Amino acid sequence: MGVTLKAIAEKAGVSPTAVSFALRGKNPGKRKLSEHTVERIRQVALDMGYRPNGIARRLVNGRTLSLGLVAWSADRIEEPLFPKFLKGIGRACEDLGYSLELSILYAEQDNHIDRFLTRVLREKTVDGYVLIFVDEINEEDLYRLNAINVPLVWVVRHPLEKSINNVRVDTERGYYLATRHLIEQGCKRVAFLAGDLSFQADLEALMGYRRAIKEFGLPDDSSLIAEGNYRKVPSLQAARKLLDATPRSDGIVAANDISAVQVLNVCNERGLSVPQDIAVIGHNDTALAEMVEPQLSSMHMPAEQMGYDAIAYLVNICKGQNEQTGCVKTFTPELVVRRSSNRKSYG
Numbered sequence: 001m002g003v004t005l006k007a008i009a010e011k012a013g014v015s016p017t018a019v020s021f022a023l024r025g026k027n028p029g030k031r032k033l034s035e036h037t038v039e040r041i042r043q044v045a046l047d048m049g050y051r052p053n054g055i056a057r058r059l060v061n062g063r064t065l066s067l068g069l070v071a072w073s074a075d076r077i078e079e080p081l082f083p084k085f086l087k088g089i090g091r092a093c094e095d096l097g098y099s100l101e102l103s104i105l106y107a108e109q110d111n112h113i114d115r116f117l118t119r120v121l122r123e124k125t126v127d128g129y130v131l132i133f134v135d136e137i138n139e140e141d142l143y144r145l146n147a148i149n150v151p152l153v154w155v156v157r158h159p160l161e162k163s164i165n166n167v168r169v170d171t172e173r174g175y176y177l178a179t180r181h182l183i184e185q186g187c188k189r190v191a192f193l194a195g196d197l198s199f200q201a202d203l204e205a206l207m208g209y210r211r212a213i214k215e216f217g218l219p220d221d222s223s224l225i226a227e228g229n230y231r232k233v234p235s236l237q238a239a240r241k242l243l244d245a246t247p248r249s250d251g252i253v254a255a256n257d258i259s260a261v262q263v264l265n266v267c268n269e270r271g272l273s274v275p276q277d278i279a280v281i282g283h284n285d286t287a288l289a290e291m292v293e294p295q296l297s298s299m300h301m302p303a304e305q306m307g308y309d310a311i312a313y314l315v316n317i318c319k320g321q322n323e324q325t326g327c328v329k330t331f332t333p334e335l336v337v338r339r340s341s342n343r344k345s346y347g
Helices: 005-012 016-024 035-047 054-061 082-096 112-123 139-146 171-184 200-215 232-244 257-270 303-318
Strands: 066-071 099-104 129-132 152-156 166-169 190-194 225-227 251-254 279-284 297-300 327-331 334-336
Touching: 005 016, 005 035, 016 035, 066 082, 066 303, 082 099, 082 303, 112 139, 129 303, 152 303, 166 303, 171 190, 171 200, 171 251, 171 279, 171 297, 171 334, 190 200, 190 232, 190 257, 225 232, 232 251, 232 257, 251 257, 257 279, 303 327
Parallel strands: 066 099, 066 129, 129 152, 152 166, 166 327, 190 225, 190 251, 251 279, 279 297
Antiparallel strands: 297 334
């Protein structure tokens, strides 16, 4: 059983009402508490291990000072990018005085959205939610979630309707810049190892790749595109398919760093030199990029800042300080050149 206000009052030699006011940062009108008394009560509460009850606090002031982070897919939290998001989200919560509750949804299970909605509407233990890794959600479910009377901010890789609060990355431009970089390094036949082209974010990536190909007059050939689903084994298979094709590509844009590392592995299998025979660039600029040989060029995803801004935006909504709806900020990935694509220096 938790420490009660009555127990704190007895220890501090004051009334439970005084304890309540001291812990809430308010004074009881005519009988104003001195700063010394307030600090003494708070120290007693701290020494006794008191933790405020979120539900009770909501009943008093309508806020819990807790936020929810929802990872839409259990598989995605294994990605190297997740700790970066989490670092920014955690830092924002610390700076703004909020605690964080993590929920992981198993999107492959039936009725996972219904279960989540039931829990959100029944428990109401947080003031709002940030949702990440939601690229797989369909439009109907997206609007079902956005219609609930709870503040939501989405972290996404593709544009959403203007009525939906989101922090996003410009995926189309990121893959355009990656493809353009390989072309500027002298590549004439650039392939694309995509993620999953059934998702809108991956179609945005394909659009960026094709925009660069068209701009520089290179062949737009379906044999130059393969899907690796962001995973190691499918990416390895897709890399082999691309590198065994005739004529062979001389540059590969990969959907993420995991896929790009598999391209490097297949190049090693085939005795191909990187970047001289094949130039390779990944996406997200995770720790993997500097752990392989040759080190991997990549598009840097500002995941930590995106996480921080998503929380800051959500807090403003919860406080009623931001009536704006729609995208609060769009980030553009930045090119980080390392040896794997730097043909002009190592070719």
